Amino acid sequence: MKKQRRQGTMNAAEEAAANSAKRDEELELERTFGDLLWGHVEKWDHAIEPQVPSVEALSQLVRERKGQLRSRMQSERLVFGLISLVLLSGLLLVWQCSILLFAVLQSVVFAAAAGFLVLASTLGRKERLRR
Secondary structure (H helix, E strand, C coil): CHHHHHHHHHHHHHHHHHHHHHHHHHHHHHHHHHHHHHHHHHHHHHHHCCCCCCHHHHHHHHHHHHHHHHHHHHHHHHHHHHHHHHHHHHHHHHHHHCHHHHHHHHHHHHHHHHHHHHHHHHHHHHHHHHC
16 A cells, blocks of 8 residues: 555656656747747738828828718708708698698608607617617
8 A cells, every 4th residue: 555655656756747847848949939930020020010101191081081971961961951842842732732631641740750769769779788
């Protein structure tokens, strides 16, 4: 029994020594690779670094983007104006033809708008809860 304990202790000590030697060997290999490759890695890093754009280039990019947004907003305003003009003209025509039809049409539009707002707020709340 005592011999087995001594052998177990010796085996554990031998394993610890082997692990230590293995770690030392790995560290030495790592140092060697680092010494051999470090200069090349530094050169690669400098070669890969992106060029920083100049202030003028960034300013030009911002001006172009603002111009695109401005033209898009102008076209959207134009479409909105045309649609509102058609709707208001149609409503005035309906009002002059029949005030009862105008009232019914207005109540249907109001109910549809209220339903849309309720639906949009419900879906928005569910979307926020998912995040």
